[in-house]
Amino acid sequence: MLEIPNDSLEEIVEGETKLLVPKASITQKVPPKEPAFFNPKAKLNRDFSIIAYAAFLESFKGPKIFLEGLSGIGARGLRVANELQIDNLIINDLNPTALKMAEYSANLNGIKKVEFFEKEVCRFFSNFSKKGKRGSIVDIDPFGSPAAFFDCGIRATMHGGILSTAATDLQVLNGLFQGACKRKYGGIPIRAEYGNEMAIRLVLGCLRVVAARLGVEVIPMFVESDMHYYRTYVKVLNRPDQQENIGYILHCKNCGQRQMALEPRQECELCNSKIEVAGPLWIGKIFDKKFIENMLNQVPKLQVNKVCEKTLNKCLLESEMPGTFYTLDEIAKKMKSSPPKLEDIVENLQKNNFVASVTSFNPTGFRTNANIKEIVEVFQSIQ
Numbered sequence: 001m002l003e004i005p006n007d008s009l010e011e012i013v014e015g016e017t018k019l020l021v022p023k024a025s026i027t028q029k030v031p032p033k034e035p036a037f038f039n040p041k042a043k044l045n046r047d048f049s050i051i052a053y054a055a056f057l058e059s060f061k062g063p064k065i066f067l068e069g070l071s072g073i074g075a076r077g078l079r080v081a082n083e084l085q086i087d088n089l090i091i092n093d094l095n096p097t098a099l100k101m102a103e104y105s106a107n108l109n110g111i112k113k114v115e116f117f118e119k120e121v122c123r124f125f126s127n128f129s130k131k132g133k134r135g136s137i138v139d140i141d142p143f144g145s146p147a148a149f150f151d152c153g154i155r156a157t158m159h160g161g162i163l164s165t166a167a168t169d170l171q172v173l174n175g176l177f178q179g180a181c182k183r184k185y186g187g188i189p190i191r192a193e194y195g196n197e198m199a200i201r202l203v204l205g206c207l208r209v210v211a212a213r214l215g216v217e218v219i220p221m222f223v224e225s226d227m228h229y230y231r232t233y234v235k236v237l238n239r240p241d242q243q244e245n246i247g248y249i250l251h252c253k254n255c256g257q258r259q260m261a262l263e264p265r266q267e268c269e270l271c272n273s274k275i276e277v278a279g280p281l282w283i284g285k286i287f288d289k290k291f292i293e294n295m296l297n298q299v300p301k302l303q304v305n306k307v308c309e310k311t312l313n314k315c316l317l318e319s320e321m322p323g324t325f326y327t328l329d330e331i332a333k334k335m336k337s338s339p340p341k342l343e344d345i346v347e348n349l350q351k352n353n354f355v356a357s358v359t360s361f362n363p364t365g366f367r368t369n370a371n372i373k374e375i376v377e378v379f380q381s382i383q
Contacts, residue, residue, distance in 0.1 A: 008035065009101070011108070014043055015050060015303045017082040018108040019075055020101045036098035037072045045231060046076050047304040048224050049164065051312070052233050053137055054084050054302060055294035056162050056221075060136055063087055067128055067135030067156055069121040069149060070142050074102030077139070082109045083302065090135070092117040092124040122152035134158035140165045145172065146203070147184045150210040154218070157236040162221065165203070166231045173199035173230065190251055190278045192258070193327045196225040197286075197361050198249060201323070203232055204282035205246055217241035220284070221291040222315065225361050235288075245284035249324060251276045256334060257372040260323045270373060287319035314360040321357050321367035328364040331379055340382045342366060348378045 010023050025031035025038040057064055064086040068077040071091035081089040089111065093099055099116050106114050117124050121140070128134055129152070138157045140149050146165040157163045167173060172180045174196075175189040182188050185206040189198050200223045211218045218234040218241070225231075250265055251258040254273035260283040268275050292315045299309045318325075328339035342364060349356035349368050356368040368375065 012040075014046065014075060015079050015083055017075075017079045018105060019073065019078065020104045020108065021073060021075075036095055036101055038075060041228065044305050044307060045166070045224065045226060045229060046079060047302075047308050048222075048231070048311075049076055049139070050079055050083055050302055051295045051298050051304060051308060052164070052222050052291075053080055053162070054298040055291060056137065057084055057086065058294065058298070060160070062136055062158060062160065064137075065090065065135045065158075066137045066139070067125070068092065068139045068141075069124060069153065070140060071098070071102060072141075073098050074105060076141065078102065078105050078109065078111065080137070081106075081111045081114060086137075087113065089114040090117065090128070091115075092119055092121065094118060094120065121149050125149075125152040125156040129155040131158075134161065136161040138163045142166070142168075144169045145184050147206055150207055151214070154207075154211055154214055154216055154236060159236070159238040161236050162233055163207075163218070163236050164231065164233045165207070166229045167199070167203050168229045170199070170228070170230070173202055187280045188278060190249075190276045192251055192278075193330050194258075194324050194361065194365070196230065197324060197359075198278055198281065200225060200230050200232060200286065201249070201281040201283070202279075203230060204234070204286065205280055207232070207234060208241065208246060208282055211236070212241055215240050219288065220282070220286045221288045222295065223286045224311075243284065245282060246280050247283040248277050248279035249281065249283075251278065255372055256326075256330065258324050270371060283323060285319070286323075287315050289316065289319040292316045292319055311360050314358050317357040318359050318367050321355060321359075322369050325359045325361060325365040325367045326372075326375060327362055328366075331375060335376060335379060337379075339364070340379065344382050345378065348382055349375070352378055354378075 021038045031039050065088045066080050068091040071093045077091045140146050175191045178188045185202045187202050217237040222233040247262040248264045252268035255271040257270045264277040296312050332339035346356045354370040359365040
């Protein structure tokens with residue numbers, strides 16, 4: 001049984017799963033790392049994981065093995081084992097107290113097929129990097145940057161499996177520390193309204209480069225941006241990637257025009273001003289339309305937050321749209337007027353023969369293939 005005093009712990013239910021958690025992680029504003037780390041605010045993030053993994057497992061034919069590199073008290077892995085159909089749960093953490101709590105929670109839920117490891121992440125993953133031993137779902141949820149674990153995480157993911165990583169070093173990825181971002185992710189961001197999408201594309205770009213070095217292809221299936229973290233879900237295929245999917249975001253601070261391109265340019269094609277360049281980063285699709293549809297089909301079967309379905313419906317609309325988005329405030333500020341309704345701008349762009357949709361990245365954001373001048377003209381027609 002547990003060695004820590006029981007009055008500092010409590011049982012909660014998340015989804016359909018009972019979890020033993022430190023009381024302080026629920027009562028304090030910032031969850032403490034001792035005796036073990038548990039973030040109740042990340043429930044939404046775990047809900048999305050459950051939906052994504054349910055969608056993946058439904059059509060996956062191989063052995064259903066879930067590997068979790070940094071499990072904490074095991075909340076995510078235990079929910080996967082309890083709420084979905086998997087063959088084996090293997091969780092790892094360097095904190096022995098966290099693992100004891102995970103073991104206790106596994107017993108609470110009657111989860112039998114579970115193994116516990118207490119190793120450094122990459123040492124843990126190296127146990128599962130041989131063919132026949134790899135995980136079909138590999139999950140990495142660190143404090144800060146996941147970049148150090150991309151190599152061993154990819155090696156531990158079987159052909160056709162899913163690798164999901166979370167990043168919480170938001171300041172680095174959003175352009176506050178450009179040098180640190182270049183060192184960790186191999187590209188630089190710029191400060192912009194769509195900074196969260198740029199951050200996720202930097203993470204995906206880094207994953208793509210590491211995978212290419214290993215002769216492996218990664219295909220983004222779903223990404224999620226929340227206040228505290230960015231999360232990516234990629235399918236891993238044991239074949240070289242032949243696609244041209246690494247490039248740059250070119251952003252003109254003067255007129256607001258932006259686009260993705262394979263090569264950087266110096267001048268804005270609309271106003272000839274100097275361009276700011278972000279990257280190298282991922283310029284391919286970030287949502288797989290069929291996978292998002294499958295996720296939406298899973299929602300009614302699961303105990304998840306209502307917000308998930310709303311967000312996924314937005315992901316579905318934007319899955320085939322151009323990269324980067326605009327916000328209502330950004331355009332209204334440019335025109336020195338109050339912003340129109342989001343539905344109106346999307347509808348009017350479509351009426352003018354542009355593609356347009358809302359985005360899951362920002363409540364007032366929209367995607368379109370119209371350039372900034374054309375967007376402004378549509379805005380003016382609504383005023």
